[in-house]
Amino acid sequence: MSSNQVALLYLVASVLFILALKGLSHPLSARKGNRFGIVGMVIAVAVTLAITHSIHMALGAIAVGGLIGWFVARRVEMTQMPELVAAMHSLVGLAAVLIAGAVVYNPSAFSIPDPIPAGNRVELFIGTFVGAMTFSGSIIAFGKLAGLGKSFRLFSSAPVVFTGQRLVNLLMAIAMVGLGLAFVLAAPDAQMPPFAAMTAMAFVLGVLIIIPIGGADMPVVISMLNSYSGWAASGIGFSLNNPLLIVAGALVGSSGAILSYIMCKAMNRSFFSVILGGFGAAEGAATGTAEQRSVRSGSPEDVAFLLGNAESVIIVPGYGLAVARAQHAVKEMAQKLTEKGVTVRYAIHPVAGRMPGHMNVLLAEAEVPYDQVLEMDEINSDFGTSDIAFVLGANDVVNPLAEEKGSPIYGMPILEAHKARTVVVNKRSMASGYAGIDNPLFYMDKTMMVFGDAKKVVEDIVKAID
């Protein structure tokens, strides 16, 4: 195959990747989009195999990795998607580092002149450190998401902070850049030591930048690492002069960046303050100013009665619902209500799950039709005309304090559940949410609290609806 043919086929693959993302603009076109992506990948890999001297080792490695990937993809629970995605980011990061290492070791395998020109070394340096930070950062994110904090302190979902942390990070970053420069300027036979030291430094730095970020900010972190993994791929594309890698990396990089932006906006946090971390550490205890106010609590039977007599119900699912694995019970409840002529819809806050779009997937898994599931902007104006807002395992995202100046969460966009005629809230206890502040919604006259595990409560409601 001539190199022109290779380049043209890589172009075809790039276009197919763009179409894969484009398909996701609607659930109906999304599957077709995914197929485009698969075809693009098959073309890219087949072309590359065709121009490679010896493909046995690569084929073997593809078989091993592919089997693992296939197995994991089949087995993973939808609640574990954030962990899976974090793990996948780390793999891309590590693969980028290994490829860069292979280039430094043997540039000729990539038709790069030996010794490697300084320009290529700059690109290698960038691709490697981004890849290394993506790898170790994603490992920490994975640990935090998988709740491994008890077995290893760095995986704690609470921010891990120590004095002088930012100074240490800064010094490490400077040292890493210095080693990178040493690699770029090194004599041809002395490149490996500074390259290896720079990579090691980047691994440590990746850990250090993620440990101070708290559990509530994980949706931002996971989006940010998504972005990093793309930039790492692009960086390797630059070093190898491979436009396909550059395009794919840029697509992924911008996608992750946009998701980070959307998540920050939904939490009313600046990207910078998320990165600096420490959020959600001490506030939980400090702001417990609420005097013992009384709430009106009811039984599942009371709720069933209310729901059965309503005309329109909006369900506000939060992560508590997913933890309790109550999606299927909720769907059953909604179905029963629909059969009684009640209009049931779901209102999704952008940070309802632990990663962007997570709650939508969880509801889809429970076979909730996607046209009943509405985004915050689509449904917020409908709360005022709804009989019941049923809040299940959500807290901060329905906190009306967000509309009050001076409150710690002022400005955060919320689902306006408090505007419904009646509000029903299911929680396990009166504990506060991630933001650690009290929620006046629970004390409103029109609010009924149902305490207990979401799954149990909803199942009881289903039984009580006749």
Next chain:
Amino acid sequence: MHGITVDPIITNLTIFVLAIFVGYHVVWNVTPALHTPLMSVTNAISSVILVGAILAAGSGRLDTGSLLGAAAVALAAVNTFGGFLVTERMLEMFKKKEPKEKRR
């Protein structure tokens, strides 16, 4: 090459910047309901780094370089297969309301 030669870094940079713009516009059009599949499919797409790894693994020599390459191939292949498959699994679940007789 004849005529004016441009440093490949500049060509690459051109491609890179234009691709970011394409990505920016395409991703803003992704419906928020599909943001999780978006992430898993981008995981799969970024595993195209496989292309570089195959070249490293296929140098024809058995040395550190090709072993690093083979390891990278295996890691990236996990994402290729896992990413596309799990995306497919998720997208299959997004269904419209079915007609009543089909539901139980």
